[in-house]
Amino acid sequence: MKNRYISNKTLIIRIVLSVLLISVVVLFISSEYLKKTAVDNLALDDAKKTAKLVFETMNTRMQEGWEKDDLNEIIQRLEIIRSGMKINSYRSPLVEELFGVVPEDKKISQSDPLIIQAMNGEEVFKINKETGAIRFLYPMKVSSDCTSCHVNASNGSINGVLDITFPQSEIKISLDMIFSYIIGFFVLFLLVISYVFFMVINKKMVEPVVLLTDKILEIQSSKNLTKRVNIKSNIKEVGLLQLHFNNLLITIKYYYDRLIASIYTDDLTSINNLSKLQYDLETKNSNLSIMVLDIKSFGRLNQVYGKKVSEFILKEFTKNINTVLKNNGVLYRLYADELAVVYNSKLTHKEVVEFSEIIKEFSYTYKKSSFMLDTTIGYAYGNNKDVFSNATLALKEAKKRKCAIFEFNETIAIEDENNHHMNWLNKLDDAIEHDQIFPYFMPIKNTKTGLIDKYETLVRIVENGNIHTPDKFLDIAISSGKYHIITQIMIKKVFEYFKDIDDVKFSINIGISDITNATTMQILFDNLENYNYSSNVIIELLETEEISDFELLHSFIKKVKNYNARIAIDDFGSGYSNFNYIINLDIDIVKLDSSLIENMYTDQHSVVVVSNIVKTIKELGLEVVAEKVFSPEIEQILTIHEVDYLQGYEIGKAQREINK
Missing domain, CATH: 3.20.20.450 (EAL domain)
Known part of the structure; x- marks a missing residue:
């Protein structure tokens, strides 16, 4: 199966390459767009300036009394300024009325819709899509200086149209404008690339780490060692962190369980100990019955036969009690020869007697030697706070009265407290x-x-x-x-x-x-x-x-x-x-x-x-x-x-x- 994880190094290389590819595409699209926009704007600006220059030149010469032929000569000289530039001028009806009609010009001006549009006072700018040639039609409007000759015109009237055509290569661009476009394009390009880079890094690298951190904090706050971090990410390092953290939780849970077991489990018999009983009583909030059992003469047995024999008998004894209980009660070892059994229901005296008689019947054989155990039992029923101390007090009273079984009552509690005081x-x-x-x-x-x-x-x-x-x-x-x-x-x-x-x-x-x-x-x-x-x-x-x-x-x-x-x-x-x-x-x-x-x-x-x-x-x-x-x-x-x-x-x- 193919490994679905990639390392941070590989991911960064992929991100950089992807961003570079995107950058090239964005750069190409942006440059084409900006080129088109710049050519249009710059060409229009340049065409206007050229048209005004031609118009002012012609206007000055006309005021000096120059005729049509003289003006055509001026136009021819102006065309030399730029390679490929063509300038034509067409008279409006007002000028034709005073100075006559030029047949060739008339024919062209009436058949060209762009000239007609310009004759109506509108500047016309066009770029030929095939050749890229720029054409600008400039309406020549009458000013106050013109009315001395053009007596039939008023300010703002159209005297004619200048038709200027030149190739894109002849566009004159100012240095300031070039810098403005370059800086604008560069800033825009940086913003786009930065945004793309941020979004990719955030999505692929930052978000998985943040999600991993949130999950870890969630488990930490819940204190639940059984929970696991499970986030979807193909980043190798995040996957390893997730794996190691989950393994750490497993290890902590293992040793925690062992620690709890060592704290709450008796080393010899492997049953619950006194600490476990105290913990269980603290966490329960109900009435319970507790029997406290003292094994009679167990100290004497240990003294005569030795620790090995007494420990063997005690382990077998606890096994037999658990067999009798059959999950109806929980057994605890309190001290060397004292045990306790906790029930969730109220015990009757008859049930305690029956329990005592059953455990007496068991015998224990060690290397062909047979032993039998007898117990003294004190028991009590009540709330979780007092029932254990009351059962212990009942056992103490049973030993004092030399009886096998004794049930707690308030009288012995008062007597015991008085004696203590x-x-x-x-x-x-x-x-x-x-x-x-x-x-x-x-x-x-x-x-x-x-x-x-x-x-x-x-x-x-x-x-x-x-x-x-x-x-x-x-x-x-x-x-x-x-x-x-x-x-x-x-x-x-x-x-x-x-x-x-x-x-x-x-x-x-x-x-x-x-x-x-x-x-x-x-x-x-x-x-x-x-x-x-x-x-x-x-x-x-x-x-x-x-x-x-x-x-x-x-x-x-x-x-x-x-x-x-x-x-x-x-x-x-x-x-x-x-x-x-x-x-x-x-x-x-x-x-x-x-x-x-x-x-x-x-x-x-x-x-x-x-x-x-x-x-x-x-x-x-x-x-x-x-x-x-x-x-x-x-x-x-x-x-x-x-x-x-x-x-x-x-x-x-x-x-x-x-x-x-």
Whole structure:
């Protein structure tokens, strides 16, 4: 099969040759047209000038009293001026009335329609198509000078006709006129050729590339890796680009699928894993049933018989469960010996019991040794957000009660939550009593210098080497009234840590409830008063509740700024934190909420939103800090959009000590 593609080089050669051919044709047609037009116009102009010259010469001689023969002699001399030129003059009836009729001339003038036409006062110009000879008939009109002799005529009357004939070769052309025609023709020729060249290049080369680009952008915006570019073009390079881009999509799709499979698939059993379960629960919006299964004594089996045997049994066990399910449920491996089964319908206790009895019946043989497995099951039914945690809680309760199957109910949820709260309440008391509350420092990077020159102070409880973050204890601290104690400890320890450090800025988180607590405020302002580098301090207002008392907040900010400290507002773009606060409060720094940042790498809309927010904030003269920067791609995007400072795991985790 003949290759339908041509290279750009070949195409350009073809285009150039085609344009040259078109140019020759256009040049030939245009030159013929212009030649004809130029000859006509130039011949007419020259004929008029010659006729006037002859007429003026004859008129002058007639005023001197010359007769017809004398005039004929003058005409003969004038004919010598140009080779091949012939001049004849014919009297009108008015002249014949005064000076007589010339028979030969009379006969000619009455038989030639062109002379008759000229006798009526009309200039006649003709070119002989066969010989190319030019003929011009000029009506000689009476002027005021003529009436002294031609007493029977008046101004404008026709005294006769000059009949002048000469070949084209004798046309007299001015140099200016020649240049005008040449320049006009050259400009017209360039315009035509440029237009043709542009249209051909645009059609054959530009349009396919533009179409290819549009298709690529369309696929990029749709984020659909199954789409393909398919444009009709015989340009080799465009075809290769299209082919390579489609192959690239295939490769990306292949590795993307493998990546997703590795993320969502258990390496040992090749079934879905915990990450897949969490993803599925996030994407579903319906009520589900979940069974969570714990294989009894599986750890003991692994310890006695070894990893190879236990892994073999576990793989066979998951195969048997899938056989039982028959696509009625989806199996997931959660941890070493825990599995989950998700159903789209509500499970009855009878169905769970039947399932449990069936999987107990399977036996597993490894090198002539036979094994049987038993399970503990907790199950729950509900919405996708809570059902998994409820099923896990039911499993925990089943183990606690030493029963094989347990269904979730609200009573155990309340008991579990109460136990959790009491446990953490005790840990909080111990942390306060035994000095286990410490500030940790999250580095903040300056995008202009690339240096870490700020830190956000975050609270941690360090207990027996275990580091506990605020998400585990802060709500309990607030509900138990111990939140202010934690804030006060943090303020003291942070100022103590930075007392001799003069070149690092740091922020302290303060909530609205802290501002209303007199003891907390006294400790804060005492430390600001006694700290030598208060311009390094940033008070970060936490967005935990709506601000209703702006007067109180204005007063607090004013007092803080008396010490040259700065004010930042946290979590801008979510909840209560909005442009209203920026406009109405005297703040210096805006920290963007993490929800704006998280999707920037995959969602172009998030990039547009963040870019416009940053632009507006910076136009107000404020600094912008982005939180939760978790990847190099996010860091690069935020830097491009001129965010001033970045913090997150990509920049660095919170540590007990700063980098000095």
